[in-house]
Amino acid sequence: LAEDGSRGWLRYAPVRPTGHNTLDVPSTIVALNSTKISPVFTAGQELRNGISSILAKNVQVRADGCSNSSAVIVGTVDAYRAAYGDVKEAEALEDDGYLIHSTPDKVIILGCNERGALYGAFEYLSQIARNNVTSGVHVSNPQAPIRWTNEWDNMDGTIERGYGGASNFFRDGYVVDNVTRAAEYARLLASVGINGVVVNNVNANATLLSDRNVEGLGRLADAMRPYGVQLGVSLNFASPNATLGTFDPLDPKVDAWWANITNQIYKKVPDMAGFLVKANSEGQPGPLTYNRTLADGANMFARAVAPHGGVVMFRAFVYDNHITYANWTSDRANAQLEFFQHLDGKFDENVVVQIKYGPIDFQVREAPSPLFAALHNTSTAIELQVTPEYLGQNCHFVYLAPLWKEILDFDLRAESRPSKIKDIITGERFKRPLGGYAGVPGAGTNTTWLGSHMAMSNLYAYGKLAWDASLGSEDILQDWIRLTFGFDQKVLDTITDISMRSWPAYEGYSGNLGVQTLTDILYTHFGPNPASQDNNGWGQWLRAGNVTIGMDRTIENGTGNAGNYPPEIAEIFNDVDKTPDNLLLWFHHVPYTRRLKSNKTVIQHFYDAHYEGAASAQSFVKQWESLEGKIDKERYEHQLFRQTYQAGHSLVWRDSINEYFYNLSRIEDESNRVGNH
Ligand code: GCW
Numbered sequence: 001l002a003e004d005g006s007r008g009w010l011r012y013a014p015v016r017p018t019g020h021n022t023l024d025v026p027s028t029i030v031a032l033n034s035t036k037i038s039p040v041f042t043a044g045q046e047l048r049n050g051i052s053s054i055l056a057k058n059v060q061v062r063a064d065g066c067s068n069s070s071a072v073i074v075g076t077v078d079a080y081r082a083a084y085g086d087v088k089e090a091e092a093l094e095d096d097g098y099l100i101h102s103t104p105d106k107v108i109i110l111g112c113n114e115r116g117a118l119y120g121a122f123e124y125l126s127q128i129a130r131n132n133v134t135s136g137v138h139v140s141n142p143q144a145p146i147r148w149t150n151e152w153d154n155m156d157g158t159i160e161r162g163y164g165g166a167s168n169f170f171r172d173g174y175v176v177d178n179v180t181r182a183a184e185y186a187r188l189l190a191s192v193g194i195n196g197v198v199v200n201n202v203n204a205n206a207t208l209l210s211d212r213n214v215e216g217l218g219r220l221a222d223a224m225r226p227y228g229v230q231l232g233v234s235l236n237f238a239s240p241n242a243t244l245g246t247f248d249p250l251d252p253k254v255d256a257w258w259a260n261i262t263n264q265i266y267k268k269v270p271d272m273a274g275f276l277v278k279a280n281s282e283g284q285p286g287p288l289t290y291n292r293t294l295a296d297g298a299n300m301f302a303r304a305v306a307p308h309g310g311v312v313m314f315r316a317f318v319y320d321n322h323i324t325y326a327n328w329t330s331d332r333a334n335a336q337l338e339f340f341q342h343l344d345g346k347f348d349e350n351v352v353v354q355i356k357y358g359p360i361d362f363q364v365r366e367a368p369s370p371l372f373a374a375l376h377n378t379s380t381a382i383e384l385q386v387t388p389e390y391l392g393q394n395c396h397f398v399y400l401a402p403l404w405k406e407i408l409d410f411d412l413r414a415e416s417r418p419s420k421i422k423d424i425i426t427g428e429r430f431k432r433p434l435g436g437y438a439g440v441p442g443a444g445t446n447t448t449w450l451g452s453h454m455a456m457s458n459l460y461a462y463g464k465l466a467w468d469a470s471l472g473s474e475d476i477l478q479d480w481i482r483l484t485f486g487f488d489q490k491v492l493d494t495i496t497d498i499s500m501r502s503w504p505a506y507e508g509y510s511g512n513l514g515v516q517t518l519t520d521i522l523y524t525h526f527g528p529n530p531a532s533q534d535n536n537g538w539g540q541w542l543r544a545g546n547v548t549i550g551m552d553r554t555i556e557n558g559t560g561n562a563g564n565y566p567p568e569i570a571e572i573f574n575d576v577d578k579t580p581d582n583l584l585l586w587f588h589h590v591p592y593t594r595r596l597k598s599n600k601t602v603i604q605h606f607y608d609a610h611y612e613g614a615a616s617a618q619s620f621v622k623q624w625e626s627l628e629g630k631i632d633k634e635r636y637e638h639q640l641f642r643q644t645y646q647a648g649h650s651l652v653w654r655d656s657i658n659e660y661f662y663n664l665s666r667i668e669d670e671s672n673r674v675g676n677h
Contacts, residue, residue, distance in 0.1 A: 012053035030065035032075025043121035097141035115228030146436030148196035163451035165444035175216020179223035186224035192463025218268030230273035238285035262304035274310035302348035331559030332539025333359035345377035373412035379434035387442025399499035401473035422469035437466035508613020514586030550585035617650035
């Protein structure tokens with residue numbers, strides 16, 4: 001049977017019930033007060049479609065129902081109370097949270113709000129689809145209020161760093177006419193708890209704000225609203241320039257211009273989530289042009305959206321891309337603190353500073369950004385790339401949850417107290433009202449959404465972690481595998497194994513020991529090109545010479561970046577002996593012959609890791625081939641093609657990187673594989 005990839009993990013494939021729970025799912029759905037299109041209405045439809053498809057049952061949906069007949073009841077807590085009386089467990093619910101009370105003949109799914117009810121319905125359906133219905137009461141609240149995606153869709157219909165086809169939202173300069181795909185996307189996102197989508201690229205275009213496009217934004221928002229997904233937009237800071245001849249954030253005319261256009265947008269999108277702003281970064285305009293601070297810039301937008309309850313996500317990805325290589329203490333990694341630390345407390349309450357997980361740019365391994373620990377009076381969010389810009393662009397497969405979790409679980413020890421990044425961005429650690437997650441999926445019109453079926457585990461995991469960062473990477477993955485590929489044990493074990501080995505494999509044949517990914521840095525960010533990293537203004541330097549390699553970020557001799565971390569962490573990163581091997585070259589400039597904690601030399605580790613990583617990539621092909629016949633032909637072939645490509649390209653990676661460092665260092669490989677051809 002041909003598989004429709006666009007359904008992603010929401011396939012509702014038939015399950016032959018084995019436990020008694022699934023057999024007992026009632027045949028009546030009561031979606032409380034759902035006479036008009038709303039998330040609760042959607043929940044009712046979704047439950048009907050899901051249950052009838054998974055369990056081959058005839059299911060009816062009603063908008064009200066008698067409390068003592070067998071039914072799945074879904075709605076808000078308030079609607080339930082009005083109809084049937086109190087539910088004690090509901091007291092534990094927070095915004096967007098849900099509870100599922102499941103007994104053999106009655107299932108009650110309640111949301112704190114409508115969106116929460118829909119999340120509860122999706123969770124219940126997921127349990128049925130995995131044949132794993134939990135009985136009793138299950139309460140779940142999201143850890144962070146902001147769980148958004150940032151789509152980098154351009155108005156011309158292309159997607160920056162997207163590998164899954166054209167834009168779902170824009171074409172030829174305008175919002176698309178047909179918003180079906182936007183609705184389907186919102187459905188997928190809602191099923192993993194995502195509540196906002198910024199529809200256009202952070203490298204934003206002022207033409208988004210034309211009357212025709214504002215109208216179009218209204219249609220996109222209407223398409224996503226039934227799924228509880230709010231629309232947000234990226235703004236070009238200089239948008240008023242064409243009319244006013246200025247975009248100075250402290251000029252009252254400019255302020256009034258933004259207030260006016262914001263009001264226009266809210267007329268079409270009354271529940272708009274807010275704005276996302278990339279300012280003074282990579283050629284984008286911003287407040288620094290007028291000697292105003294980044295906070296002045298952010299607050300201008302904050303004032304415009306505040307009356308409507310909107311938020312401003314202001315990106316911390318601000319740096320100078322013309323820094324001087326000759327200067328040993330230049331360091332792009334210091335930019336975030338330089339630009340933002342002194343502004344702590346100067347942002348309006350509805351501003352969230354959005355910080356990429358590392359101080360550079362989505363590399364295969366980075367130290368966590370120290371900015372998370374430096375802003376105590378500012379709400380923050382973490383930016384994660386679901387689209388693997390530097391990690392093989394979905395021609396290679398890398399399951400990213402383990403990478404993200406390593407960052408989220410990192411304890412920055414701010415003020416010498418527990419300060420895990422996951423607790424900072426939820427607002428908990430510094431008692432902030434806002435905060436959360438921004439994921440960049442790069443989803444396009446391709447039937448796989450992202451360009452590869454396997455990559456969808458990343459989108460799934462992103463939503464799950466944004467809801468609850470304590471979930472395990474492997475648990476998330478296995479739920480996704482069951483939903484996506486069914487119950488075959490061999491399929492489960494094999495895809496689990498490939499996925500969990502995928503990040504180490506990619507790191508193995510690309511950049512090791514924290515040296516960065518070693519891709520082509522100037523244009524494609526794809527394929528090996530270590531030579532492109534040094535000797536330019538971009539600051540993603542290796543400082544690779546004939547004898548030594550690595551960025552010296554120490555306080556005494558280097559860029560001082562290690563000192564950007566709170567003292568307990570600075571002490572580790574500043575000390576070459578204490579820094580973990582996997583970040584050694586991120587923080588230190590050392591001889592190729594330096595011995596690691598593993599007792600290998602740096603260069604030998606490079607050689608070995610490249611062979612091991614590439615060997616893993618070869619084995620993934622065989623493992624995938626062992627699934628032939630166990631998953632549908634279409635998805636099998638599609639992924640096989642990618643795994644085969646990756647296996648070949650991993651050899652290109654292995655040999656180019658190894659030869660490059662052999663040529664620089666002239667140090668022989670102990671196993672005689674490198675340099676002797
Ligand atoms: O690393 C760079 C990417 C750009 C991207 C930028 C950013 C949207 O290569 O494509 O632009 O990061 O995050 O703003």
